[in-house]
Amino acid sequence: MRFPPKVPHPYISSVMFPPAVPNPDVVLYTQKEMDVLVEESHNALCPVVAHCATNRAVKMAAEAGADTIEHAFWCDQETLTFVKKNNCILVPTLAISERLYGDNFKYMLKKTLKAWEMDIVQACGGDTGTFNHGENIREAELFYEAGIPIEHVLRSLTYHGWLACGDHRCGRKFGVLMKDFAADLVALDNDPRVDIKALRNVDFVMKDGKVYKENGVCVA
Known part of the structure; x- marks a missing residue:
């Protein structure tokens, strides 16, 4: 059996003086490009989601009119x-920031609380897929650990999720218990307003009117 030759590390073989940050966060669009992207999307009644890591990117996306900033x-x-x-x-x-940024994560908790104090709408979206499915409730726990009252955390888990998906533009109503909204329900064993850990003990799950879990047991 023949094996391919060992390839040297790219920095050693091709870059004599590699940058301190080999994969820096850079803005991928100009302000004009962002403006046009948002304008065209909104003209088609489509919500715009901007994935931004830096202050400059967030400002540009906000200025362009992005609906949500991740x-x-x-x-x-x-x-x-x-x-x-x-x-x-x-x-x-x-939830993913906690895993990536170590001691610097404390800043992100403070920033999240500050955003709430400024009455900025926030939604719980933990970048699911970058960690095990089923652990996304950690996002809500971190909202609470940041200092946001539990009632507002629950709202960020539900109604604000619908807003983040584009509200009526997403073609589906969910996030609240109202007529003409999707019958998406979860029931817990205990009151999360007393103990937030109750969010990890889901007793009942209904999706689009179909029961998937009852008495803590999967039935679908």
Whole structure:
């Protein structure tokens, strides 16, 4: 059996002086390009989601009119003001940030609380898929650990999720118990307003009116 030759490390073989940050966060579009992307999307009644890691990217996306901004890890006060001014929804993806940024993660919790204090709409979206499915409730726990009251955390889990998906533009109503909204329900064993850990003990699940879990047992 013949094996392919061992390939040297690319930095050693091709870059004599590699950059300190080999994969930096850079903005991929100009402001004009972002403006046109958002304008065309909104003209087609489509919501716009912007994945932004830097303050500059968040400001540009907010200025363009993006509906939601995901990640926004390092938002400072000025950037949050841009988000608020342009009525953007913030999806901070804390669950994955906790795994990536170590001691720096404390800043992201403070930023999330500050956004809530500024009355910026935030939705719980943990970047599911970058960690095991079923662990996404960690996002809500981190909202709570940031200092956001549990009632507001629950709203970020439900109704704000619908807003983040484009509200009526997504073609589906969900997130609240109302007529003409999807029958998507979960029931817990205990009251999360007393103990947030209750969110990890789901007793009942209904999706589109079909029961998938009852008395803690999968039935579908």
